[in-house]
Amino acid sequence: MLTDRINTLSESITIAITTLAQELKAEGKDILSFSAGEPDFGTPQVIKDAAIEAINNNFTRYTAVDGIPDLKAAVANKLKRDNNLEYAPNQIIVNNGAKHSLFNLFSATIQNGDEVIIPAPYWVTYPELVKYCGGTVVEIQTHDYSAFKITPEQLQNAITPKTKMLVLTTPSNPTGSVYSKEELVALGKVLEGTEIIVASDEMYEKLIYDGTFTSAAAVSEDMFKRTVTINGLSKSVAMTGWRFGYMAAYDSELIKATKKLQSQSTSNINSITQKAAIVGLDGQADDDIEMMRKAFKERRDEAVELFNKVDGLSVLKPDGAFYLFVNIQEISNDSLNFAKDLLAKKEVAVVPGVAFGSEGYFRFSFATDIESIRTGIKRIEEYIKEMNS
Numbered sequence: 001m002l003t004d005r006i007n008t009l010s011e012s013i014t015i016a017i018t019t020l021a022q023e024l025k026a027e028g029k030d031i032l033s034f035s036a037g038e039p040d041f042g043t044p045q046v047i048k049d050a051a052i053e054a055i056n057n058n059f060t061r062y063t064a065v066d067g068i069p070d071l072k073a074a075v076a077n078k079l080k081r082d083n084n085l086e087y088a089p090n091q092i093i094v095n096n097g098a099k100h101s102l103f104n105l106f107s108a109t110i111q112n113g114d115e116v117i118i119p120a121p122y123w124v125t126y127p128e129l130v131k132y133c134g135g136t137v138v139e140i141q142t143h144d145y146s147a148f149k150i151t152p153e154q155l156q157n158a159i160t161p162k163t164k165m166l167v168l169t170t171p172s173n174p175t176g177s178v179y180s181k182e183e184l185v186a187l188g189k190v191l192e193g194t195e196i197i198v199a200s201d202e203m204y205e206k207l208i209y210d211g212t213f214t215s216a217a218a219v220s221e222d223m224f225k226r227t228v229t230i231n232g233l234s235k236s237v238a239m240t241g242w243r244f245g246y247m248a249a250y251d252s253e254l255i256k257a258t259k260k261l262q263s264q265s266t267s268n269i270n271s272i273t274q275k276a277a278i279v280g281l282d283g284q285a286d287d288d289i290e291m292m293r294k295a296f297k298e299r300r301d302e303a304v305e306l307f308n309k310v311d312g313l314s315v316l317k318p319d320g321a322f323y324l325f326v327n328i329q330e331i332s333n334d335s336l337n338f339a340k341d342l343l344a345k346k347e348v349a350v351v352p353g354v355a356f357g358s359e360g361y362f363r364f365s366f367a368t369d370i371e372s373i374r375t376g377i378k379r380i381e382e383y384i385k386e387m388n389s
């Protein structure tokens with residue numbers, strides 16, 4: 001009954017672990033979950049007020065498929081102000097979350113035989129979407145000793161005549177690593193003279209704790225022309241449930257193609273979310289964003305210190321996002337088993353590294369309160385001591 005295409009998709013291990021943790025919690029177990037990929041804060045009040053106003057004004061009808069003009073202008077202004085990128089309205093489309101942006105982008109550009117380079121560890125959705133579109137995933141493995149970043153040499157070696165796209169995630173989910181301007185320039189040089197598209201997923205852009213953020217498209221004229229910038233508000237303004245994302249590309253024909261797909265599938269995104277997103281983008285929520293960033297930074301600092309005191313574990317201090325990618329190689333090279341056993345014995349949920357394409361690690365989300373983080377790390381330490389005794 002089902003198509004081969006749908007059968008290429010695997011179920012997300014992240015969601016599987018989160019669901020299992022929720023079930024155990026419902027049974028009354030004292031589960032501490034560090035598996036979720038979303039902020040534990042509420043959406044800022046100014047954004048909620050804009051949505052309530054939109055409802056009261058009956059802003060509840062179909063809109064332009066690619067987003068209302070005010071919203072597209074807010075996206076363009078944000079890209080200019082924060083990223084030094086200049087896009088016209090026909091180079092921007094608004095989607096139902098950045099995941100939908102990626103789905104539309106991959107659907108419009110990847111077909112049978114195309115190769116897509118994905119640095120590992122990666123966000124779980126990329127390889128699934130590539131396979132769904134008929135493409136082949138070419139992984140470049142990175143490690144904690146290279147700060148989970150690919151080098152120009154690794155990129156050069158991965159390129160073949162079939163390479164269609166390179167996916168970059170900065171800051172990264174699951175590692176929090178951030179590419180510097182110089183590193184992006186060096187990667188861009190490798191791509192010069194090719195037709196390779198760069199999909200730059202910048203979802204965690206606002207969550208930077210050390211150093212500065214640079215958009216891939218901003219490092220050279222050549223990179224501007226080949227890069228599709230993907231971003232949204234889920235992580236930066238705690239709007240995961242509202243479903244807002246966008247992409248911007250130099251090639252307006254590409255944007256037009258994704259608009260055609262969107263017009264025949266989902267149509268416009270929720271009209272109320274569109275009004276709310278303007279406020280999330282135009283600076284009115286900047287104080288809230290800064291408050292959340294500071295809270296995440298404090299949690300990161302303490303969690304890194306605590307983890308690095310545990311015998312057998314080590315973790316890099318990530319420059320951005322809200323994840324730690326903890327190395328467990330001294331203890332286990334079966335991260336799925338480790339995560340399941342930890343959940344069963346200590347009621348702590350983390351996501352195994354294998355879900356992100358890198359064995360010997362787990363992802364720990366610090367988008368939760370500090371007391372839970374402290375207790376969770378203590379339980380992980382006890383678990384490891386008991387394993388070794």
Ligand SMILES: Cc1ncc(COP(=O)(O)O)c(C=O)c1O
Nearest residue numbers: 037097098099123173203232234
């Ligand atoms: C790297 C990355 N890109 C995109 C997304 C999707 O975000 P959205 O909620 O806008 O679909 C996520 C969510 O986990 C993510 O981690």
